[in-house]
Amino acid sequence: MKRTAKLTAGVSATAMILASVAPAFAGELNLLTWEGYADDSFVKPFEEATGCKVSATYVGSSDDFAPKLAAGGGVFDLISPPSDSTAPLIAAGFVEPIDTSRIDRWNEIYDQFRSGESINVDGKVYGVPYAWGAIAFMYRPDKFDTPPTSLAALWDPALEGRISLWDDKSAIYVAARHNGNMNIYNLTDEQIAAAQTSLVDQKPLVRKYWSTAGELVDLYKSGEVWISNTWAGYQSALLADEGIEVVEFIPEENAEGWMDSFMMVAGTPNAECAYQFLNMAISEQGQCGVANVNGYSVTNPVAARNCMSEEQFTALHQDDPEYLNSLLLWENLGDRLQTYTNAWNAVKSQ
C-alpha cells in the first residue's frame, strides 16, 4: 500500500515536471503534408508572428493520408491531400468542414478550385485550395537525339532500364492514356485491366518506381534514369541545383493536373492555430512560399500577382486559365478508388 502511494506520488511529480516543460508556444500545429509545404522560409515567420509551433510529417504518395488518419491517435491538425484522394477522408469523417467566413481571402481563390467537387460535399466546404500543377514528364536532353513527345517513349524498348514511374495509382492514369483511354477518372473495369496489362508489359523496361521527390532526384543524379514522370517544377529545379539538366514536357497524350487543399482533421484541438495557418497559406507569404520552394503554381492569383515577378507569374501559368483547363485535373474517384489502387498493387506484385 505504502509502495503504491510512493509510486503514485512519483508518477504525478514526473507528470508535473513534463507539463511545466512543455508549451513555450501559444499553440501547436501538426501537419501531414508534402515536402516543401512546411518550409522554414515561410513557416518560421508564421511561428514568430502567431506563436503557433508547426511540426510536419511528410508523405510520399497521395494514398498516405487516409491510412495515417485511419490509424488514429489524434496526432495531426492539418493535412494537404490532393483532389483525387479527398473522398474517403470526407466520407470517413476524418476531416471537418471549414468555416470559410474565417478565411479572409477565400474569394480570391480560383473559382474552379473553390467550388470543385473534391472539397465540396453536401453544401459544406472541406478544404482550402493551396497549390496546383501538372504531373508532367521529364527527360535528360543529353541522352535523347530527338526529344520525346509521347508517352510511347515510356514503353520504348530502346530505353530499357532507363525509365522510372511514380509509385502511385496515377500510373494507371498514365497507362490508360497510353492505351488511348482519355477518360482516366471514369475507367471501366476492362480499361483498368488493360492499363494494368500495359504496366506489366512495361515492367522489364522500368529501372525503379520512385516514391519520394528525393528518390527521383537521386535516380537522375546517379545516372540510373533518363525519363520519368515528375511533379512539374519541383524535381527539375532540385536537379538544376545539382547541375543536371532535365527538360519537362507535356506529352501528346496530355498530362494530369493536381490540386492540393489544406483540410482540418476532425476534432483538432488546435483550430485557432489551424485557421491562422490557413489564412497565411493563401496569403502572399504562403503562396509565394510554396511557389519559390516547390515551383508549383498557386491557387490565389491575387496574392501571386502581388508577390511574384512578371516572369515567375507567367512561368507558373498564373495568367493563363487555359493551361489549367487543358490539364486532366485529378478528380474524386469516390468508391472506385480501391479498384485503381488494387490494380496498381497488382502490377507491383506481379
Added chain:
Amino acid sequence: MTLGTRIRTGLVLSPPLLWTIVFMFVPYTILLVYSFWRAQFPLFVPDFQLGNYRTLITDPQYLNVLLRTLKIAGLVSISAVILAYPYAYFLVFKVRRPGVRLALYMAVVAPLWVSYLLRAYTWKTILGTQGILNSFLISTGVLDEPSSVFLYNHTAMVLTLTYVFIPFMVMPIYAALEKIPPSLIEASRDLGEGAFATFRKVTLPLSLTGVIAGFTMTFCLSFGDFIAPFLVGGPDGAMVANVIASQFGAALNWPLGSALALVMLVLVLGIISVSDRFERLGHGRLE
C-alpha cells in the same frame, strides 16, 4: 504449494506474462478479428467472412509475391551458410590466438551496431550505375561502360540481405563449433580417419544444430524484410512485407492486410517448428 509461494510465483511470472498478453496475444487477436472484416468504401466494416483468405488464394498476385519471398529468403539463407560456415570453422579451428579470433569475430558482429538502413543504403552506392563496383570494373578494364545489372534486381536484394543478416548465421555456428570437444576430433584422427572424413562424421554433425539455428533465423528475418526491396529491389522486387504494408497503407484494406499477415505468421511459425524438430533430431548424434 502454499498460498505464499503461489503468490510469489505469480508476482515473478506476471510481468513477462502481462507483457506477452498485452504486446503479443492481444495484437494478434485483433489481427485475427480484422482478417474476417470486409473492405467497404471509405474504410472497412466488421463482418465474419472468409473473403480475404479467398482473395489471397484466388488472386495470383499474392501467391506470386509469396513464392518470390520464399525464393529470396531461401537464397539469402543458403548464401549465408556458404559464407558463414567456413568463416566460423576457420575462427574456431585455425586461428590460434584468442585476440585475433575475437577481432575477426567482432568484424562480423560489429556491423549489427550500425543502423540497418544505413548498411542497406551503402549497397546502393556500391552497386549503382555510377557506383564503386562499376568504377572499379571500368578502371581495371573489365568493363568498357558502366553496367546497370548490379542494382535494382533480385541479386542486389539477396546480396544486401545476406550481408545484413550474416551475423545471425555466424554466431550460432561459431557457438556450436566452439562447443565440440577437441578430444572427439583427436579420437577420430587417432582411429585413422582423414581430415575430410573427420569433418563429415564428427564436426559437421555436431555443428548442425548451429547451422539449423542460423538458417532459421536468417530465413525468417529475410522473409519478413521490406527495406531491401524498397532500396535495392527493382520494379519486380516487392516481397510479402511490402504487400502487407501497402494493404495497410495505400490500398486502405486492413482486413486483407491482416489476413496476409496471419498467413505469413503461420508460415514462419511452421518453419520454426520444423527447424526445432530437426535441431532436436540432430542434437549430439554421431554416425
